Amino acid sequence: RRALSSKFVKAKTAKMDTSGASWKDCTVLTQCAVMYTRNKFMANLFALIVLVDFLCTCIDVDTRATGANTGDVVQITADLCLCAYSIDTVLVVIAKGLRILLDPMMMTDAFVLTCGYVETLMQYMGYGDLMSSVAVFRMLRLVRILRVTRVLRRTGGFRELQKLIRMLSTCLKTLFWSFIFCFVMMTVWALLIVELVNPLMEEVFQDCLECQKSTSSVMRANVLLFKTVIAGDSWGQISVPMMEEYPLTAIIFMGSLLTLVFGVMNLIVAVVVDTFAEARQRDVLNLAEEMQNNETLDRERLERIFKRIDTDGSGMVTFDELLEGARRDPEFQSRLRVMDIDEADLEQLFEMIDVNGEGEIAAA
Incomplete structure (x- = not known):
């Protein structure tokens, strides 16, 4: 009968097709790639490279906005970062197998790398002015911004930020329908403003043509509500003078404020949080990854305790x-208090771990 361990089952690293390379070379290369993907120092170093490239992108955009040419140092640094991205992508594919290429995030990385090489090739071929003038080519430069997302996937030190990004990507559909719902609610109040408030605007704002136009149509009234209620701007320019002159209009303005800010906005927040909670329960891959990270941290803390x-x-x-x-x-x-272990329980636990009865257990 085969001996089995009490550890959780983990997937083995996939081996790539060598296509002519020896099996020994492929094994060593795969092991090196796996060590690279699991090394925290390399992950932090790669995060630093991504941030340097992001800084180069900001400098490049600012320089081109002034009509000047990007410096050679910035361009060479960006090219070196692109090479580092390429090496990182190849090592990840070798470590995790060719199936990783079907992952949406890896497809995004491939698209970013392709745009980067097209941009670099056109730059060195002398088409830099063309890239600055044509909108399609200018987008190739902005694609480099997506490289920052690789920092979140390669480092574990940004767990809170990772949760924010994951929550945003999970709730995009909910946010879209929330915006539609908010717009519908604003339109209902905009209809009331056009029907009831607009006839009074000319009398109150005789010297302000823009104020009169702000309630002349449903769309303009929507803009007015968004500006005053959602953004909180210019509330005293139109709403307050109108309520002072016609107090009953406070029902519309205050009603829209209470409905949209304290009603719809809080409802949207509640639905978004509930959607993320449901998605998180279904996302077994991320849950397993979080459990593995927590297990690793607990193991490291226990090792430090045992060393002391x-x-x-x-x-x-x-x-x-x-x-x-x-x-x-x-x-x-x-830790013992949290686990409700006293001295007698600690002795029983020690005997359970010391299966050979040697009177001592390994500290690591």
Whole structure:
């Protein structure tokens, strides 16, 4: 009978088609690629490269806006960053297999790299002026902004920001329909403004032609509501003078304020949060990744605790060392208290881990 471990099942790294390369070379290359994708230092270094490229993009856009040419240092730095992106993409494909190319995010990376090489090729062929004048080619430069998203996928230090991006991508459909709903509600109040408030505008704002035009049509009334209610701008220019002259118009202006701001906006927030919560429960891949990250962090913390408990530095912990460490280490005490483990339970736990009865367990 095959011996099985108590660890969770993890997928094996896919092997790529060597197409002529020896099996040994392919194995070494795959191992190096896997080590690269799992190395935190390389992930942080790549994040730094992405941020440097983003800075170069900002400098390039500012320089071209003034009509000047981008400096050679900025251009060469951007080209080196493009080479780094290419190497990173190849290593990721080697480590995770060719199936990763079907992933939408990897398709986005491939599109970004293609646009980058087209832009660089045209730049060195002397078509820089053409790229600056034609809108389609100018978009190739702006595609580089999408490279910043790779920082979120390669580093684990931006977990909160990753959740924000994931929430935005998950709730795009909900946000779209929320905007439609908000626009419909504003249109209802805009109809009332055109029917009831517009006839009074000429009398109140005799010297302000723009004020009279602001309620002359449903679309203009929508713009007025968005400006005053949603954006909170120019509330005292039209709404307050009208309510002072005709107090009953406060029903429309205050009603639209209460309905849109305290009603529709809060409803949209509640629906978006609920949608993200449902999507998060269904997203088993991200949940498994978060659980694995939490398990890794807990393992590292426990290793540090056991190193502090291992007073003789032998790499093995006896029960006396474990008990003494539980009495003097605050972090270890807190963990045991959370798990409701007292000294008697700690002895039973030690005996369960020490399956060979050697009287000591490995600290790592």
